[in-house]
Amino acid sequence: MKQKLVVIGAGMASGRMLEHLFEAGGNFDVTLFNAEPRGNYNRLMLSPVLSGEKTYEQIVTHDADWYEAHSVDCRFGEPVVKIDRENRIVYSNAGGAPYDALVIATGSAPFIIPVPGKDLPGVCTYRDLEDTNAMIAASAPGTKAVVIGGGLLGLEAAAGMAARGAEVTVIHLMGHLMERQLDPAAGYLLQKDLEQRGIKVHCKGATKAILGEGRVEAVLLEDGTVYPADLVCMAVGIRPEVRLATDAHLEVGRGITVDDQMRTSDPSIFALGECVEHNGQLFGLVAPLYDQAKVLAATLLEQEAAFQPVQTATKLKVTGVDLFSAGDFADALGREDIVFRDPGRGIYKRLVLEGNQLMGAVMYGDTADGSWFFDLIKQRKDVSDLRDTLIFGPAFSGGASANPLAAVAALPPEAEICGCNGVCKGKIVTAIEAGATTLDAVRSTTKASASCGTCTGLVEQVMALTLGDGFSANANPPMCKCTDHTHEDVRRLIKSLGLKSIPAVMQELGWRTVGGCASCRPALNYYLIADWPTEYRDDRQSRFVNERNHGNIQKDGTYSVVPRMWGGVTTPAELRAIADAADRYAVPMVKVTGGQRIDLLGVKKEDLPAIWADLNAAGMVSGHAYAKGLRTVKTCVGSEFCRFGTQDSTGLGIKLEKLLWGSWTPAKVKLGVSGCPRNCAEATCKDIGVVCVDSGYEISVAGAAGMDVRETEFLCKVTTEAEVMEVIAAFTQLYRENARYLHRIYKWVAKVSLDWCRAQVEDPVTRRALYDRFMLSQSVYQTDPWAELAAKPADWAPVADLTLRAAE
């Protein structure tokens, strides 16, 4: 007698399973339920349907003729509502179907983030043909669409709608796109490509609400950004659709639990596809699902088979975007990276090796060798012999390593050295022979290495060959071991290439390490903050501990807390609040600082949010006593009280501090304002000093009183407070834009010369432009960090406490 086989779900996995079953001549009466009113189609091809490159008809896998030829009883558009395990009957609202064997292939359901407005008309997911048609209908040119989720599915949805003319914005919670498949560098290249197609990408964006009355109108993010939207597509992830199995009391973890034969906890019920969990693992890509289909068909035919998940590779199906990722590319014990970057062509390749085996590969821009690498990963081949040339792929057969200088010497004069500016070797040699004997001179006469700088090493080799012993390489050392670029080069290139993220800098400037180091990361973070104040977002994890925790770390791991006292002036109420805080948090030492502030020393990290909240409540903000930024403006009492005072130095100091506080600078900046040449505020050993005289204000800069002690040098004299403010803000901005990270003002001025600085701030147009840029940056960064951080005290405490557990 024929066995009765009932299948719930006509998706790709169950479709493939039926194909295997019929090909093997299995003797079954098949009843196929599907909630969608149609049979099996290739869901992977919904993206080309969305973008208009294919039609639905082209992606149908099984048509009506196929089902009829195999006598499948099709119950399409009939969702199953119940499984009666005792009597072995499956029910839809239209009636029951008895089974000998049952296959659950209900797939997955899109995850809907629980925000207000999620049920508004115009909010869709990206799962089936209905969703696709909704997006097609809404993607007329000029309409605005927001995709929440920058994973595989979300980006395909975004690219598809953009191809139909919609203005698409992708909001992604994590720091870079497709973070499960790509590392930050490849994620950056992908973002760049998508942005070139007019898709806006907002990373680190958490959706707060979907706005609209009666219909979706906009998406609001936690950071306050609002994106207008006619359509919102949620593609933040999927979860196995297990409701039927749960109701039937089958064993269900995250998915329906199956064994190696795809059997559930009920021996006559099987499951496959995205709804199952096998050895704790869920499945979303098609390759393992097809393997499951093969195993389940064999099991039903009473043949031996066992499902073993294999590694899978990922490719994004967006026309013109070339990315590939396979295997495991995370850092781990004993793993090594081979990284290849070609910034000019937007290529990034990273291989991860463990011992003599290739473990993972991420590639962007050129993925031609992807399958070759994937094969090496799957076969666990020994690659030690290939290692030197592995990254160049199968085409490169290897050879003896050449002396780089000899290789450059062998190049013909017409060989291109600088790809950005199309400069050949002959032109560089001619320039050197005509007297360009330094790298800067070669750059300015030929433009070679003047853009992305990647060819600097090559240019230097040409110089070494041409000049012989007369050549000495650039004495300015590189920024750190991660790069050959100097700080100055990196600053210049960040601006000229428009690099706006740390991964972007690392990719375009050919960083040798994956995540930089403790030396370059804070520097890059600062340069990006200074150069792109409104576009770049501060990366807290690239901050040194003091700036991350907004306190000065002490030798025992406690912190010092210094509230701001504008111009060194305080009130009885503030002093009481400080005293109360010192009592409440048992502060071991209260000390007056050299910058006229009060320092609470020895505060425990977990107490920081509470002590900040208390001080905030008393009207005080962070004194930034830990920052590479504006620290203090020290003042004397001035004309208000002092019998010698010529101007209101206290009032001017307070105004300057209120103007400058919150700004990040290459190194700390301290100011002093003295009311007369007796100079009680010691203004002439500060980074910027103001000495008041009867006829106005003398501004001097580049003092120091640390490891080096220096008197300030005269910058200029002005007659009004307003001019003091504009000159000092402009000078600070000049420093912010040009100095090397960690160089105090005096070091920077020694390099660029005081005359140059003076010329900049004395020219009214330049000064005003600098002032305006400073104020633009202040509009973003002049905020009290304590207020925001104190709101989340849990983040400052241990994440778990095992002391009690041990006591049990």
Place this chain on the structure above:
Amino acid sequence: MTQFIDIAALDDIPRQGARVVKTPAGCIAIFRTGDDQIFALDDRCPHKGGPLSEGIVHGAQVTCPLHAWVFDLNTGLAQGADEGEVRTYAVRLEAGRVLLDAGFLARRSAA
């Protein structure tokens, strides 16, 4: 004895950052790298006792915030010219949760 216990969600720990777990034997730093690898090390630099959890995490290394010693998160070994070792603990990531091998607590109380 290996005994994995659930201590936190992966997302409680910032990427390229760390959080600490308090234990009777001192704090353990739980690190999360840029690509979501998890490591557990004593939160104490062998040089001058600096809290490693507050260091900058780069690749699978951390730089101590006090005097910039660099440690490999896999082995706990100091890098470069410095010599020293930080104790490491087994840690596992399962379904978005971080599990720490707390076997050292049992050993400690048995002793």
